[in-house]
Amino acid sequence: MTRFFTIKTLAFYLLVSVHPLLAQHIPQDSLYIYVQSDTLRLDATIDSLFSKRAIDAIETGMTTSIAVQFRLRTGRGDNLGLRSLFRRLEHDIWEGQYRLIRQSARPDTQITSHFEDIRRACSELQGISLAQLPLPDEPITLQVRIDVNPISSEQRERTRQWLKIIEKGSYLEFFFTLDRSTFPEWIDLFRFRPSALPHLLDGN
Amino acid sequence: MRAIPLRWRIIAALIGLALGTTLILALLARHFLALSLQTNVNVEMGSALTSALSLAKENYDAKKRQLQGIGQLLSAPPHRDENALHAAFADAGLNDLTLRVSPIEQIDIDLSRGPVVSKVETDQLQLVLALPDSQRALTALLSLKALIDVGNAVQTYKHIEMAEDDLRTAFLLAFLVAAAGVVLLASVIGVRIGFEITRPLNALLKGTREMARDNLQYRIPRGRDDEIGLLIESFNQMAQDLVENRRKRLEAEQIAAWREIARRLAHEIKNPLTPIQLAVQQMRDKYSGNDPAYQQFVTNCTEIVTEEVENLRSLVQEFANFARMPSLSLSPSDLNECVHNVVRLYPDAHIHLDLEKNHPTLELDAEQMRRVLINLIENSLDASGKNGQIEIRTRTSDDTAILSVIDSGPGVPLKDRVRIFQPYVSTKESGMGLGLAVVHNIIEDHGGHISVKDAPKGGAQFDLQLPIPDRTVAQPEEQR
Numbered sequence: 001m002t003r004f005f006t007i008k009t010l011a012f013y014l015l016v017s018v019h020p021l022l023a024q025h026i027p028q029d030s031l032y033i034y035v036q037s038d039t040l041r042l043d044a045t046i047d048s049l050f051s052k053r054a055i056d057a058i059e060t061g062m063t064t065s066i067a068v069q070f071r072l073r074t075g076r077g078d079n080l081g082l083r084s085l086f087r088r089l090e091h092d093i094w095e096g097q098y099r100l101i102r103q104s105a106r107p108d109t110q111i112t113s114h115f116e117d118i119r120r121a122c123s124e125l126q127g128i129s130l131a132q133l134p135l136p137d138e139p140i141t142l143q144v145r146i147d148v149n150p151i152s153s154e155q156r157e158r159t160r161q162w163l164k165i166i167e168k169g170s171y172l173e174f175f176f177t178l179d180r181s182t183f184p185e186w187i188d189l190f191r192f193r194p195s196a197l198p199h200l201l202d203g204n
Numbered sequence: 205m206r207a208i209p210l211r212w213r214i215i216a217a218l219i220g221l222a223l224g225t226t227l228i229l230a231l232l233a234r235h236f237l238a239l240s241l242q243t244n245v246n247v248e249m250g251s252a253l254t255s256a257l258s259l260a261k262e263n264y265d266a267k268k269r270q271l272q273g274i275g276q277l278l279s280a281p282p283h284r285d286e287n288a289l290h291a292a293f294a295d296a297g298l299n300d301l302t303l304r305v306s307p308i309e310q311i312d313i314d315l316s317r318g319p320v321v322s323k324v325e326t327d328q329l330q331l332v333l334a335l336p337d338s339q340r341a342l343t344a345l346l347s348l349k350a351l352i353d354v355g356n357a358v359q360t361y362k363h364i365e366m367a368e369d370d371l372r373t374a375f376l377l378a379f380l381v382a383a384a385g386v387v388l389l390a391s392v393i394g395v396r397i398g399f400e401i402t403r404p405l406n407a408l409l410k411g412t413r414e415m416a417r418d419n420l421q422y423r424i425p426r427g428r429d430d431e432i433g434l435l436i437e438s439f440n441q442m443a444q445d446l447v448e449n450r451r452k453r454l455e456a457e458q459i460a461a462w463r464e465i466a467r468r469l470a471h472e473i474k475n476p477l478t479p480i481q482l483a484v485q486q487m488r489d490k491y492s493g494n495d496p497a498y499q500q501f502v503t504n505c506t507e508i509v510t511e512e513v514e515n516l517r518s519l520v521q522e523f524a525n526f527a528r529m530p531s532l533s534l535s536p537s538d539l540n541e542c543v544h545n546v547v548r549l550y551p552d553a554h555i556h557l558d559l560e561k562n563h564p565t566l567e568l569d570a571e572q573m574r575r576v577l578i579n580l581i582e583n584s585l586d587a588s589g590k591n592g593q594i595e596i597r598t599r600t601s602d603d604t605a606i607l608s609v610i611d612s613g614p615g616v617p618l619k620d621r622v623r624i625f626q627p628y629v630s631t632k633e634s635g636m637g638l639g640l641a642v643v644h645n646i647i648e649d650h651g652g653h654i655s656v657k658d659a660p661k662g663g664a665q666f667d668l669q670l671p672i673p674d675r676t677v678a679q680p681e682e683q684r
Contacts, residue, residue, distance in 0.1 A: 159363045175374035
């Protein structure tokens with residue numbers, strides 16, 4: 001019986017071992033949710049947004065996509081709001097420059113030669129609008145999920161050509177994929193009642 | 205403890221073999237896979253690629269500085285034609301580039317501070333400068349493909365390094381799934397082979413048990429053409445031989461018993477017949493009375509008794525003959541000639557002969573065969589009546605000579621076709637029922653066989669099958 005469980009455990013480990021690359025989190029003391037101009041907003045700092053492996057990948061010039069999503073949910077599971085922050089980080093290793101492109105309705109690009117600027121720009125979130133008021137005055141959970149993927153589609157194609165065994169539709173592709181397009185699970189971040197949130201005046 | 209059935213042992217052996225082989229292969233595959241990945245992804249390789257990238261960067265910076273220097277040189281007098289411009293780049297060792305001279309208005313780069321070097325199109329370095337005449341601009345594009353390839357290689361290596369664990373796991377999983385498929389297939393094949401081997405063995409086992417229970421009629425369906433099929437066929441043949449041998453033994457025992465009865469009966473009846481006959485004759489002769497009617501009565505009685513005693517004696521002689529059937533004296537004989545010799549004895553009978561030409565010579569006891577033919581013809585005459593038709597036919601089939609005697613009588617009922625050849629069985633009102641028994645014995649002693657069936661045109665057809673000796677050479681002869 002013990003052996004059976006050992007085999008089962010091993011099989012389970014083998015199946016789920018395609019783990020996410022990063023394990024970022026947002027410390028509670030960096031989290032600040034408030035209301036400003038009828039908008040629910042958020043200030044937060046993401047800890048360990050870039051893992052060592054991700055930094056290594058970025059340093060070699062791999063184009064990295066950074067996605068942070070926030071979701072508001074009631075206790076009944078109703079979604080009250082979803083906010084997505086998508087960025088693309090390009091590193092020109094020849095010129096030693098980082099280009100952080102915000103992919104939104106009003107895209108902008110930040111260029112710097114210091115990775116620390118990039119880390120700060122990506123980790124320190126200020127005034128992120130989560131939802132418009134009014135919201136039902138009941139317990140609401142703020143959830144987050146973060147994905148930092150240093151593998152672009154061009155890079156996937158290059159790797160696929162390098163590893164010729166992983167052709168599209170091959171037998172091996174049942175067990176392995178170069179695509180890491182799946183988001184991690186939602187994580188509960190904070191629970192609050194809208195009426196209990198502080199209100200900030202415009203200009204503060 | 206009960207032994208594990210052969211079927212399950214075969215299946216277990218095949219699965220065990222597949223599983224064992226697969227496990228060994230899995231271990232080897234895992235080892236070689238690790239080795240293979242290690243060959244591609246290792247510290248040395250990573251370090252070499254990182255160094256290559258550093259060198260590439262240095263090379264990039266050097267090229268950029270070179271372009272900057274050439275730019276400063278060319279933007280100053282004297283005026284140079286295009287050949288001189290090319291020569292200037294060639295002198296600096298920059299051959300893999302494209303030069304273009306265009307009016308300065310077409311250039312949207314600020315050249316007031318001197319030549320501008322920048323990276324364009326991700327894989328080119330561009331130098332733009334205003335030529336000394338201030339009317340034209342020179343654009344030089346230097347390909348960075350070799351350097352970009354180094355960068356891409358490093359990034360791809362990094363990607364593989366990140367995916368290494370997943371890749372190794374995927375390889376192992378893929379192998380395990382394939383191996384599981386192989387084991388499953390081996391199991392299915394094992395079960396099939398196991399059943400294919402043991403099913404006929406079980407049938408044979410059942411057959412031997414049935415035979416042990418004296419069910420000699422049991423036969424196993426063959427159903428296949430391989431060695432197991434041959435084994436089943438041998439078993440069935442053995443069962444058939446047993447049936448045949450038993451039949452012959454029973455017949456021999458029966459005949460022997462009947463002969464013993466006949467011998468004793470003949471002995472017990474024969475002895476008092478002569479005294480009875482003498483006593484009756486004396487009664488007739490010694491009568492001294494004058495009563496003619498009584499004398500006539502005695503005379504009549506004496507004649508009746510004498511006649512019946514003679515009948516009994518004749519009967520006893522038949523019994524004695526049956527009991528004392530001599531052993532065969534075989535010699536090469538012509539069956540057709542035997543037929544002719546016997547048919548000659550029946551000049552008034554309507555006997556039609558259909559004798560095969562070149563009929564082979566057989567090993568026969570001609571005297572006994574004569575008896576056979578006489579008995580069969582007598583039997584046919586009894587069945588067909590005086591005007592009945594009899595046909596005698598000889599044929600050959602493979603290693604058997606066939607003599608058929610066909611009559612136009614009523615035939616033999618199906619229920620009597622076996623027992624008719626037993627002694628003292630007769631479908632006629634007269635006779636002792638020994639004739640066909642004698643025929644049967646003689647034919648069996650010749651190694652042959654007799655059977656009876658309905659003739660095609662009605663009546664009975666007796667078929668005698670006699671073996672043809674190997675050395676027999678067909679002799680041309682026309683018999684009629």
